[in-house]
Amino acid sequence: MASSSSLSLHVLLLFTILATLAALLESKPTFQLPGAFYAQSSVKKVKAPKPKIPYTAHYFPQVLDHFTFQPKSSKTFHQKYLINSHYWHKGAPIFVYTGNEGDIEWFAANTGFLLDIAPKFKALLVFIEHRFYGESMPFGKDSYKSAETLGYLNSQQALADYAVLIRSLKQNLSSESSPVVVFGGSYGGMLASWFRLKYPHIAIGALASSAPILQFDKITPWSSFYDTVSQDFKDASMNCYEAIKGSWAELDALSAQNEGLAELSKIFRTCKDLHSADSAKNWLWDAFVCTTMVNYPTEANFLMPLPAYPVQQMCKIIDGMAPESTKLRSAIAAASLFYNYSQTEKCFDIEHGADAHSFDGWNWQACTEMIMPMTSSNKSMFPPFGFNYRDFEEDCRKNFGVMPRPHWITTEFGGNRIELVLKRFGINIIFSNGMQDPWSGGGVLKSISSSIIALVTKKGAHHVDFRFETKDDPDWLINLRRQEFEIIQKWIDEYYADLRRTKNQCC
């Protein structure tokens, strides 16, 4: 089976969800705000060839604005979607991936789970691209031009896109009674669960993997994200955690010295001399946060090629350092695993920086509705920082000409007292979360009812369940996927039983 580990690094889409506050990145290249470091991400953006995936691409004429009726609202654009109908027959289930912030091919290539289970359900697989990402640009090359065009980029418009497209697709396939189950990971998982909540007449259930729907307002403690990263390292080795925690002060002290940047360039093995210590800090920071997210139990290549359990591997490197090594050198050695597991890099292009443009979409969303405040507490292995809403708002205004609506997501989709709200809903949602994942703090970690089920794995990382199965998968992962399979099977069985009863009643 074509393993996702063979997939070259495409774009660091997963990162973008981290970039909650990334709108600030250009105006605040400090660590006062956590999203900032993604601006200068030193992870190389390799333009990889398109992944080879068993899907055909299609384009749907989608309405620009579902929620107003101005003359320009009804303009249409081409929304891309991918189809695999290899296993499907009319009337069988339709599994829809609710695309998130990036090219839909990348999500299709990294959601092997759907291809793995499709034959058993004879399911049609559909991956729908999110508006304003990939090729689905409502205003072509001008889509990111200003708030006037970007104004149409948000989660509610995206959900309505999915509703309209799915309905039309079922009609075109003459398979209107096919049950639809939606799937999504990360922001896509938020969309999948919200889709089931808002469009229960279109999807019979949702599997939302690593969906931090509670990361808004004050529902989840703001320090949760960095506390989890830190705890993962602490669990691997206390010495490892202490080394990283102490490395920042060493870095600051060194950079403050005469010839400090030259010395930093040397110990970071940069290809070109550093112009700022911040980029070195970002480079370390990225490595620890991203490795935690993809702390998968098998060798994988999601963000970068990495061994099984890379956090543990990083800590092994640190724990194996000579006693006289500095904390900073230990941290660099560990971070190098992330950037150079394949041992092909002779030096690191630390100030190369990200193609800022590829993050614009999420930055915009982070400045409008996706306000997920983050702080670094004293439990964290990162330097401490707070969250100042006024500064954040001012930066959004300056960068995008837009004012954030910080309480809108919880008004539109709920979140507070979620267990009380959804308790009596037979809503059919699985929330799966791995406790290694920094986003797990914002996830639904307890089952709410017999139909809103939280599946939690202690060792899981960011939507690990969505990866292709491999021969090395540990039992807990095999079990997790089996549970998901069985629950979805139950939803579909119930649906067909209800459908038969309804037909019998009416005819």
Next chain:
Amino acid sequence: MASSSSLSLHVLLLFTILATLAALLESKPTFQLPGAFYAQSSVKKVKAPKPKIPYTAHYFPQVLDHFTFQPKSSKTFHQKYLINSHYWHKGAPIFVYTGNEGDIEWFAANTGFLLDIAPKFKALLVFIEHRFYGESMPFGKDSYKSAETLGYLNSQQALADYAVLIRSLKQNLSSESSPVVVFGGSYGGMLASWFRLKYPHIAIGALASSAPILQFDKITPWSSFYDTVSQDFKDASMNCYEAIKGSWAELDALSAQNEGLAELSKIFRTCKDLHSADSAKNWLWDAFVCTTMVNYPTEANFLMPLPAYPVQQMCKIIDGMAPESTKLRSAIAAASLFYNYSQTEKCFDIEHGADAHSFDGWNWQACTEMIMPMTSSNKSMFPPFGFNYRDFEEDCRKNFGVMPRPHWITTEFGGNRIELVLKRFGINIIFSNGMQDPWSGGGVLKSISSSIIALVTKKGAHHVDFRFETKDDPDWLINLRRQEFEIIQKWIDEYYADLRRTKNQCC
């Protein structure tokens, strides 16, 4: 108790929901399309004094566009809402009326049910005005200027308004744990049930009275509306039904004669000579349709002052006519009950016409999302007509510069196979319908589960349950209201029990 029957005729808001196709009214003053007759409605629009109601008016700074983030989207306008806090204390329930197409005072004055039950629940009563109606004009006097401004008038924006306003209100009252129940009649009932579906985290339940949520697409037979009006008259007396059914041809024949209009002016007792036979036809048509909607079991003054069971009274008039009377004269005599029950009119101002402007809002909605096709079948007592979507679309384009989205409502809110969709939802909605009501065909008439309950009364008319109780109420109406009361009581009890359990768990 101040009975609603003391309320003078204000505006015929209820009618406006009938005006589904009313955008056509200026371009097609014929009976090819049923909404047309509301354009030329000969029911007098008396500018009545503001009703005296025990509410205070407030204004909320509401966001113009919840679903885009263009620079102009965040403009705010003053949304009016009414409050009665006489019985309330902090933590007690909040009952919200989700305003429909008109001044909110009028709905408050005609929804006595809420004032009747408020003391028993110690409930806060809130009536929220729908954007683009009454005083809640996003662009002041320019609100109806063009599709550019009217574009923001639709049901989803209205629901989001309610969500934002309710959340803010609870916060300002420091009563965030108060359970909210939403209420609405007619289009307001559609909004109430959709609100519970889309915002379950804000409202714990909904009472949707006479809400034709299934009147879209092909879910309900298109002839249902006029078939029900006709059946109501048939049930009262077959002779009555036959007289009305035959009256249209007599009217046509007469108007085709020399001096036909003068003769018609005479027998219709018009104050001024008629210019067209259509207005006479409209006058009759209005009377029969409207009387059916308000065929209440007690004397009432909702649209016009009328006796108890006015359809039966109309048929008594027809059945009592001299044998030599024509069908047309019989129909006119019956219709006169609607226009002149108080016996104060010496002649009828038939071509006075409606203030077209007061209907613009609904006409716009009918041309954008509220596409509820209607036809007149051969079972109907009205002249037969069909529904041609192309003509309809063309008229909307011409009149408003907008293209209808005929499948949008069912995509956004569902409708098809509603029983299958909602079956497993513990959703807490009461759908109440009176079978006398022409809108009942588009209502939910069978309970879907133990929490989605249809209450159907054979003798009920358009949201009769929402009227103030009177000493003359029949047992079936008293029972209906008692059932509603008990179900709402159960929702609220469950909510408080859940709330206590959650608090105990967490502390």
